[in-house]
Structures are given as C-alpha cells and as structure tokens.
Amino acid sequence: MISFQSKELLETSIQPFIIPSEKVAHVQMGNSLEHALLLLTKSGYSAIPVLDPRFHFHGLISSPLITDSILGLERIEFEKLDQKKVEDVMNRTVPTIKVNSQFQQALTLLIDHPFLCVVDDVNYFEGILTRRSILKELTKQLHTNKKQ
Structure with a gap:
C-alpha cells in the first residue's frame, strides 16, 4: 500500500507544473x-486548445473531429477543409482547471485526460497541465519518501 507522510503534495498548487500559454500550440475559432489539421499534424499533438482573439478558452480540436466532419458517404471531401471553421466542429465540453487549483484535483481530472487546459476566473487561457508533469512529480515524491 502506498501512503504519504503528509497531505502536503496533494494540497500543493498546480502552478509550478503548468506549461505557459506562450509555449502551447493552439488555433482560433x-x-x-485545413489550418488546424496542418498544425495538429506538424506538432504531433492529439488535440489542441481553441481560443478566441482575446485568448479566452472555448474548447479543443483534434484530428478525429476534423476527419469525421469531412467524411462523405462515398469519399473524404477534402474541399470542406478550407470551407469549414474550427468553431463548427470543435469539442466545447472539456474539463478545465483553475490556475490556483490543488494537485489532488488535477490528479483526479487527469485520470481520463492527457492534459487539462488551465484558465483563470474569466476563462482566459493560461496554459496546459499535462498528465506527464503530474506523474513526474508524483514519481519524484514517491522516490523521496521511499528513501526516507
């Protein structure tokens, strides 16, 4: 059974683990x-945030969402890539986390998501919190506790 000596880690702020918005690939609504698919393909990411011109978060776009939107009955309708907008097909119902949230809340949400978009109180996009960064810190803490 794994146990922590204290709740310190679980009550830690997520702030140090956030990848800032300036370093995150994103698209606008x-x-x-076509632009979104190009960015997703070049970056190698599975999904990227969708923002408005004022940097407010609105959802995520992914390659499967794009592909599904251009599938016709008998062929892939590539001409629709330039005609449709990101806002027409993006996923608007994705969990977000606040900048001042605690590690435990992030850990719970990241069970089902590879990353979370971090927003402030007015939904301004602050960056992302990845499952990888949380697992790295958790592993570090486990090794530290094991040595003690």
Missing part, C-alpha cells in the same frame, strides 16, 4: 479546418 475562425481558423479553417
């Missing part, structure tokens, strides 16, 4: 699906 009005961008074409």
Whole structure:
C-alpha cells in the first residue's frame, strides 16, 4: 500500500507544473479546418486548445473531429477543409482547471485526460497541465519518501 507522510503534495498548487500559454500550440475559432489539421499534424499533438482573439478558452480540436466532419458517404471531401471553421466542429465540453487549483484535483481530472487546459476566473487561457508533469512529480515524491 502506498501512503504519504503528509497531505502536503496533494494540497500543493498546480502552478509550478503548468506549461505557459506562450509555449502551447493552439488555433482560433475562425481558423479553417485545413489550418488546424496542418498544425495538429506538424506538432504531433492529439488535440489542441481553441481560443478566441482575446485568448479566452472555448474548447479543443483534434484530428478525429476534423476527419469525421469531412467524411462523405462515398469519399473524404477534402474541399470542406478550407470551407469549414474550427468553431463548427470543435469539442466545447472539456474539463478545465483553475490556475490556483490543488494537485489532488488535477490528479483526479487527469485520470481520463492527457492534459487539462488551465484558465483563470474569466476563462482566459493560461496554459496546459499535462498528465506527464503530474506523474513526474508524483514519481519524484514517491522516490523521496521511499528513501526516507
């Protein structure tokens, strides 16, 4: 059984683990699906945040969402990539986390998601919190406790 000596880690702020917005690939709502697909492919990410011109978070776009939106009955309708906008097909119902949230809340949400978008009280996009960064810290803490 794994146990922690204290609740200190679980009550730690997520702030040090956030990848800042300036380093995160994203698209804007009005961008074409062609632009979004190109960015997703070049970056290698499974999904990226969708923002408005004022950097407010609105959802996520992914390659499967784009592909599904251009599937016709008998062929893939590539011409739709330039005609449709990101806001037409993006996923708007994704969990977010606040900048001042605690490690425990992030850990719970990251069970089902590879990353969380971090927003402030007015939904301004602050960056992302990855499952990897949380697991790295958890592993570090486990090794530290094991040595003690």
